[in-house]
Amino acid sequence: MEKSLIFKFSNNELTTLFIEELEENLDVDTFSISVKGNTVKITIVSRDRNKVFHAMEVIKETYGKVRGIFSRDREGLYSYPLEILFRNFLNHPFPIDILIEILKKRGYIAYLDQGHLRTNINFYEINELLLRIFKINQSLIEKNIDPSTREKLILQAFLEESEK
Numbered sequence: 480m481e482k483s484l485i486f487k488f489s490n491n492e493l494t495t496l497f498i499e500e501l502e503e504n505l506d507v508d509t510f511s512i513s514v515k516g517n518t519v520k521i522t523i524v525s526r527d528r529n530k531v532f533h534a535m536e537v538i539k540e541t542y543g544k545v546r547g548i549f550s551r552d553r554e555g556l557y558s559y560p561l562e563i564l565f566r567n568f569l570n571h572p573f574p575i576d577i578l579i580e581i582l583k584k585r586g587y588i589a590y591l592d593q594g595h596l597r598t599n600i601n602f603y604e605i606n607e608l609l610l611r612i613f614k615i616n617q618s619l620i621e622k623n624i625d626p627s628t629r630e631k632l633i634l635q636a637f638l639e640e641s642e643k
Contacts, residue, residue, distance in 0.1 A: 480531045481524045488517040497545045559596045573616045581637045
């Protein structure tokens with residue numbers, strides 16, 4: 480059985496993120512992705528009809544997650560799935576509470592809602608912040624500092640920075 484889906488995106492970042500997420504999450508015998516500009520065509524091929532329909536659901540769900548990253552809701556908030564935000568930081572994870580606390584101290588709205596970080600900071604800024612937290616966390620891990628002390632030191636570093 481073969482099925483195709485076509486999606487259009489407003490920018491290259493969304494297109495790239497969508498493809499990366501698909502390659503990580505899609506589990507079918509054969510699928511192909513072709514890209515023209517910001518249009519992505521996905522073709523799924525499998526002997527098992529159920530696998531094709533399951534793959535289509537995964538693709539649609541991934542599309543919804545990725546689209547939500549760059550658009551605000553009625554409240555003016557972005558919704559970032561945690562698995563997308565933290566995908567690049569899994570080798571040295573840190574608690575989401577640290578990120579939320581830092582965002583709140585900087586005057587942003589930030590809270591968890593069903594596996595999503597809801598906030599009014601844009602995707603590029605949140606990624607920069609995550610990278611900085613990750614680097615500090617990584618250096619503290621290399622110094623064999625325990626997790627609760629690491630959390631306090633990371634928060635302290637960002638609080639001191641925002642006071643300047």
